[in-house]
Amino acid sequence: MSADSLVSQLKRGLDAPICLTWELTYACNLQCIHCLSSSGQRDPRELTTAQAKAVIDELRDLQVFYINIGGGEPMIRRDFFDIITHSVDNSIGVKFSTNGAYIDGENARRLAAMDYLDIQISLDGTDAATNDAVRGAGSFDTAIAAMENLARANFGPFKISVVVTRHNVAQLDDFKALADSYGAQLRITRLRPAGRGADTWHALHPTADQQIDIYRWLLGHGENVLTGDSFFHLNALGEPLPGLNLCGAGRVVCLIDPLGDVYACPFVLHDEFRAGSVLDPGGFTKVWRESALFTSLREPESAGACASCGSYDACQGGCMAAKFFTGLPLDGPDPECVSGHGEELLSASTATAPRPTKDHSRPVSLTRKPVRT
Amino acid sequence: MTITLESSCSLSPQVALRPEPFGALAYHYGNRRLVFLKHPDVVAVVKNLANHPTVGATLDACGIAAERRASFLAALDNLTKSEIIHVG
Numbered sequence: 475m476s477a478d479s480l481v482s483q484l485k486r487g488l489d490a491p492i493c494l495t496w497e498l499t500y501a502c503n504l505q506c507i508h509c510l511s512s513s514g515q516r517d518p519r520e521l522t523t524a525q526a527k528a529v530i531d532e533l534r535d536l537q538v539f540y541i542n543i544g545g546g547e548p549m550i551r552r553d554f555f556d557i558i559t560h561s562v563d564n565s566i567g568v569k570f571s572t573n574g575a576y577i578d579g580e581n582a583r584r585l586a587a588m589d590y591l592d593i594q595i596s597l598d599g600t601d602a603a604t605n606d607a608v609r610g611a612g613s614f615d616t617a618i619a620a621m622e623n624l625a626r627a628n629f630g631p632f633k634i635s636v637v638v639t640r641h642n643v644a645q646l647d648d649f650k651a652l653a654d655s656y657g658a659q660l661r662i663t664r665l666r667p668a669g670r671g672a673d674t675w676h677a678l679h680p681t682a683d684q685q686i687d688i689y690r691w692l693l694g695h696g697e698n699v700l701t702g703d704s705f706f707h708l709n710a711l712g713e714p715l716p717g718l719n720l721c722g723a724g725r726v727v728c729l730i731d732p733l734g735d736v737y738a739c740p741f742v743l744h745d746e747f748r749a750g751s752v753l754d755p756g757g758f759t760k761v762w763r764e765s766a767l768f769t770s771l772r773e774p775e776s777a778g779a780c781a782s783c784g785s786y787d788a789c790q791g792g793c794m795a796a797k798f799f800t801g802l803p804l805d806g807p808d809p810e811c812v813s814g815h816g817e818e819l820l821s822a823s824t825a826t827a828p829r830p831t832k833d834h835s836r837p838v839s840l841t842r843k844p845v846r847t
Numbered sequence: 848m849t850i851t852l853e854s855s856c857s858l859s860p861q862v863a864l865r866p867e868p869f870g871a872l873a874y875h876y877g878n879r880r881l882v883f884l885k886h887p888d889v890v891a892v893v894k895n896l897a898n899h900p901t902v903g904a905t906l907d908a909c910g911i912a913a914e915r916r917a918s919f920l921a922a923l924d925n926l927t928k929s930e931i932i933h934v935g
Contacts, residue, residue, distance in 0.1 A: 480885055483869045490865070492872065492881065537865040539874035539881065565863065567876060590876055 481718065487725045487772040490536035491762065495740045496730045498526070498557065499546040500834035503575050506598075506609045508637060508671040508678060511731070511743055513546040514836035520732040521752075523553040529730065529752050530561050532759060540567035540590070544740075546732065546834075549576035555584065562590045571596060571635060573613060574620025582620075582627035594635040594661060595620055600648040604641055608678070621656055633700065635661045638688060639678040646691050650699070661700035662692075664707075666741040667799040667809070669830050675800070685812060686711065707792035707808045710785035721794055724749065724771035728762065731832075736761045738771060741795030745831045778805025785813065792816075801827035849934060850924045852903030852916070856896045856932050864890065873931050880929045888915075889922055896932060 501516035502509075521529070533541065541561060548554055548570050558568045567590035574595050577585070585591060595617050599605030602614035624632050634653045636642065642649075646662070653660040667675035680688060689708040692699065692715050703717035718726075723739035730736055734752040737743055749768050750761035762768060780786045792808020797816075800809040801823055807815035850856065858864075861877040870884040873893075884890050891909045899905040902923065903916075911919055926932045 480869055480883060483867075488867055537863065539863060539865070539872070539876075540879070565876070567879065592879065 481720055484718065484722070484726050485720060485772065485774075487768065489763065490533075490538055490759075491728050492539075492726045493542065493722065494533070494538055494728060494730065495542040495544060496529075497544050497546060497732050497740075498548040498554070499551050499732045500832075501550045502546045502573075503550065504547070504573050504610045504613055505836060506596075506613075506670070507674045508608060508639070508665060508669075509835075510666060510669040510671060510741055511544075511546065512669040512830055512833040512835050515834045516546075516550075517732055517834060521734050523556060525734065525753070526553070526557050527560050529734070529758060530557070530564055530566060532752075532757050533561075533566055534564040536759060536762075538566055540569060543568055543570035545571075547573055547575065549581070558591065559588070562588060565590075568592070569594060569633075572620070573609070574617045577620035577623050579623050579626065582623035582629060586624070586627040586629040592633060593624065593629065594633040595624075596635050596637075597649075597652075598637055598639065599642050600645045600652055604645065607641065608637075608639065621658070625656055631657050631659055633659045633661045635663065637665050638662050638680060639665055640680045640684055641678070643680050643684040643687055646688075650695070659700060660698075661702065662688075663702050664704040664793070664796075666793065666795050667827075668741040668795055669743060670835065672799045672827065672830055679810065682812070682814065682817070685810060689715070689812075704793075707789045707796075707810060708812060710789035710812045714788065719788070720790055723747075723794055724768040728768075730758070736765075738767065739795060741793070742798060743830055743832055744798070744828060746798070746828070748831075776805045778803065780805070780807055780815075783807075783813065783815070799827055799830070801825040849927060850902060850920050852901060852906070852920070854902045854934055855900060856902055856905075856923065856927075856934055858893055858896060859930055859933055862931050864894070866890070873926075875930055878930055880931075882926065882929050882931050889919070892919060892923070893926065893932060 497511055499516055499520055500513045502513040505514055549572055561568050569592040571594040597617045598608045605614040636649055650660050665679050689711045697716045705715055706719045709719055727739055728736055729740045736749045738747040749765035752758045777786050780791045794804055796809050797804050802819055809816040809820055862873050862875050865872045870886050871890040873882045873884055892905055895905050899908055
């Protein structure tokens with residue numbers, strides 16, 4: 475069987491997701507300006523411990539091999555260890571993303587004692603100024619302290635997870651060196667205009683020249699740098715990057731939000747891409763297999779405005795979420811189309827981009843009292 | 848190529864297989880690698896490796912025709928690189 479027909483099978487969807495992201499809470503100690511889920515405050519409707527464990531039991535029966543846990547800051551949940559232990563005990567590996575604030579010495583040792591656990595520390599600059607401009611004051615030092623604690627606890631190769639912006643593209647080599655210094659693995663992903671990122675994307679996303687730099691850098695590093703296959707829109711530049719060249723939304727990936735709502739991917743937290751809830755009759759399984767949204771995402775897509783472009787097979791029209799939240803038609807070019815078709819459309823567009831449906835950002839208080847710590 | 852018809856192989860105990868329409872997904876809990884087994888016959892062979900003394904005997908038992916053996920050896924060789932199967 476050729477690779478092409480494997481990809482076409484994947485496009486028609488699998489019986490269970492390969493890669494499932496589960497955001498455990500909207501609560502977060504940080505307020506990153508590009509947060510995909512507009513996190514900040516806990517939502518009172520978030521899944522209970524028992525509900526979360528029932529979801530894990532269902533994922534075990536579906537033979538989901540691992541889950542990507544995020545948030546918010548997932549370690550804020552008091553039942554965080556309870557939930558991830560239940561997952562690992564049921565042969566579902568856990569990869570979780572954290573800003574590191576709760577990885578003190580004791581938690582680092584606790585994490586190091588667990589099997590089937592991967593940790594991704596988020597970092598968006600190799601110096602405090604670059605990182606903290608996006609992730610907030612003190613967040614660079616927090617992340618480095620967490621890495622030190624993991625190293626001291628002999629956790630092994632954790633991951634450093636970077637969202638590439640126009641301000642840190644030039645630091646890719648430095649990120650790699652930092653990861654190497656900890657024996658860690660570097661993961662870089664694409665900035666999406668989702669959540670609070672919908673407001674900041676225009677100022678943060680890499681320039682056209684920088685996109686070429688990212689492509690060349692990734693080609694040079696091959697499979698040693700993880701990307702979550704998020705840069706496939708760059709494949710139109712030439713030789714394909716490693717990974718599956720397709721949008722997996724609703725086909726091989728999906729997202730469960732803290733309330734149990736199931737979305738097509740982590741970058742489309744919007745009613746239009748909500749397929750159902752794990753609390754619906756039939757649970758997650760029924761949503762994955764039968765929801766009208768996922769069924770439609772598994773039908774052959776139209777290349778639309780990209781049909782006459784010779785690069786369509788290479789880039790697949792790019793990222794659905796990036797198009798959606800910049801107000802571009804879904805069957806047209808990605809806003810970061812390397813041939814510039816997206817930029818042309820964006821500058822000519824008078825359409826209003828959709829707003830993220832849920833917002834858990836902390837309110838801005840003009841009369842906030844000083845915080846005592 | 849490290850795998851021959853005389854090799855003795857088995858599926859790693861750290862690997863789980865999930866049936867899929869195209870064959871199966873193989874996930875190695877140790878190295879976290881996810882591998883696509885792109886044909887049901889490959890899945891049958893991989894599952895049966897430990898039941899036979901050699902790869903050749905497994906291919907025979909699974910009814911793999913002689914002209915397909917070279918491609919199966921290549922596929923199995925790739926699976927040793929990702930540690931999905933072990934030699935010996």
